[in-house]
Amino acid sequence: MTLFKAIILAIVQGITEFLPISSSGHLAILQILFNVKEGNVFFSQVLHxxxxxxxxxxxxxxxxxxxxEFFKMLGSLIKREKIELNHYQKLALYIILATIPTVIIALFIEKYLDQxxxxxxxxxLCFIITAFMIYFIDINIHGKNTMRITNAGVPKVLAIGAVQGVAALPGISRSGSTIFISHILGINKKDAVDFSFLLAIxxxxxxxxxGLKDIFKEGSQVSFDINAIVGLIVSFITGVLAIRxxxxxxxxxxxxxxSYYxxxxxxxxxVLNFI
Structure with a gap:
């Protein structure tokens, strides 16, 4: 792999991973049209x-x-002290809860990813669905979305996690879909964005x-060379800029x-499908 290609792939990874345009969808299109992939498994994981x-x-x-705060909460549980959850303790628990449906749904979809x-x-179709979702994020459906994420309740948090799992489909944006469902559920936009990114961790x-497991399983070449170093730095910087x-x-x-794009x-x- 040339250094130029490594930089391009790193930029694409950083941009599409966070902007609501679906990194998996763009990778799939590159594979179909040009047989361009992320590179070997190790380089792919470096970018991620x-x-x-x-x-x-x-x-x-x-x-x-x-x-x-999570470990403070665990300490209080061990000591059998009365607990009144604060903002960060609730946030940590909600992320754990939301991750459960994400994993279940994503693992199910993974079986069919090759097809x-x-x-x-x-x-x-998934690109168009994503376009529909992100178009309506700018519209205040509930008049004023003022609910804090920590006041959302377990059912709503599980729904957000489930949508993140569905985003394993190529063309469905993870950030776009989770921000959209949070918005639909009445959560204020700042919390919707923050929770979307925290839930991504x-x-x-x-x-x-x-991915690291696949490296050893498939015997992929592990080479932390200049391409990997530059790719890591570029994907990191591009990712920060995309989030901001x-x-x-x-x-x-x-x-x-x-949405227009x-x-x-x-x-x-x-159209390409029918040509």
């Missing part, structure tokens, strides 16, 4: 690790607070660990701009 680091950097304060990745019709970490861009676009109600891309994919 870079984007994981970008979330941890942007949300490092929240992550640290959740970890500290799904080769169907431009399904990918195109266990999913991405789990995917990274499984989403925050700005949500605040300015410009999230819908991605996805509709065009979806239509192209559907």
């Amino acid at each position: 690790f870079g984007t994981l680091l970008s979330i941890l950097l942007v949300y490092h304060k929240q992550v640290i607070n959740m970890i500290v 799904l990745y080769m169907s431009s019709l399904i990918i195109g 266990p999913a991405m970490l789990g995917g990274f660990i499984l 861009l989403i925050k700005v676009l949500i605040k300015k109600k410009k999230f819908h701009v991605f 996805l509709v065009v891309l979806g239509i192209i994919c559907i």
